[in-house]
Amino acid sequence: MKILLVEDDFQVCSFINKGLTENGFEVSVAMTGDTGLQIAKQSNFDLIILDIMLPDMSGLDVCQQVRKINSQIPILFLTALGSAENIVLGLETGADDYLVKPFKFIELIARVKTLLRRADNHGLPKANEELYVFSDIEINDQSKIVKRNGQNISLTSTEYRLLLMFMKNATKVLSRTSILDEVWGITFDMGTNVVDVYVNYLRKKLDKYGTAKLIHTVIGMGYVLKESNENS
Template sequence: MKVLLVEDETKFAAFTAKGLREHGFVVDIAANGDDGLGMALLGEYDLLILDVMLPGRDGWSILAEIRQRGLEVPTLFLTARDAVSDRVRGLELGADDYLPKPFAFAELLARIRTILRRGPVRQPSVIRIGDLELEPARMSASRGGARLDLTPKEFALLHLLARRRGEVLSRHFIAQQIWDMNFDGDSNVVDVHIRRLRLKVDDPFAQRLIRTVRGVGYALDDWA
């Protein structure tokens, strides 16, 4: 899952992003409203987390603009403004939830998962490829009815491959999406995680789903 966090408090943004990444999310950060709007319009995000009071454009206007343009990406306001009128305004603009600061990170995570579980139609609640099933909102996967014991990064990698079913994804693209990093040709981080993922997703089963395209990258599909 790819998240855009629009937050001008540097330490708060870094702490929140770190926690989300540890739970398998890919997180981009915008430190002001204008950058936040631009990234929201150009990026393919599964969730927006917006502060209200931001340098430049505020969170209200960001949400109003993206809704006016027909973008239904789920949105959570995360702000110190906790008056009832502020919450009502956010929900009326089309926010999915409103969490006032300070908060427990566990609550933020639970609210995010709830939003994604009931998210827009474009995000299926279950992704099926052959006998492989993924439930993105619960970050769970199973194959042949048996639950797969995946780490958050392994699930994020499998989910990325499943969402782009049949497409050959380059190592550079995978590294950007999963590790939020520029791929170094000498790095084997993608290959190592693919190998670990195969041990759980492919090796115990007769049919392999993860395919290597030599010199290019990886793809996932039911090739039967």
């Protein structure tokens, strides 16, 4: 599979390129945002690894431009900015996942393989249309269309998987570990708040089209999709 790596730090770039190549991936490298954007426009890739802090243009801008020409390709952000606000800003531009520097290669390769596997599964035809409905939310898992109160909601592939997991397990409390396993395919504690960040961002998107909060925090346990007037 072909991966585009856009990273301006030579040592980090060499480290990732070497590791991915040894794992059988074909890697194209760009060390500026503009170069990466041009390569992305000229060739087809299975995944893009994109640093946010680039010398000429922000990785956020590169991601937005890529999304205009390809809404499906998985994009993994690399960032030294680990705050929730910066991460959410990255997700807002259309990224599917993020990894905070410094990181271990085993974690990077796990994220890459999970994103590629999810993208491949989404391309498989289904014999029957699968509809999931809870309250005023509806998911068509064949067309990947999400609606609330009849209005389409645009989700990244990771947000979609997260919502689908909630819909399939409505009223059940889901632990952060089980969410990591199902949505990211990661069975170990990454020591980050990735689940909380994605849940909060999904909540914001859902809240735009409805007044009732449906995803609730269960303190010390995880999250649950339910109809309730409680603030959580």
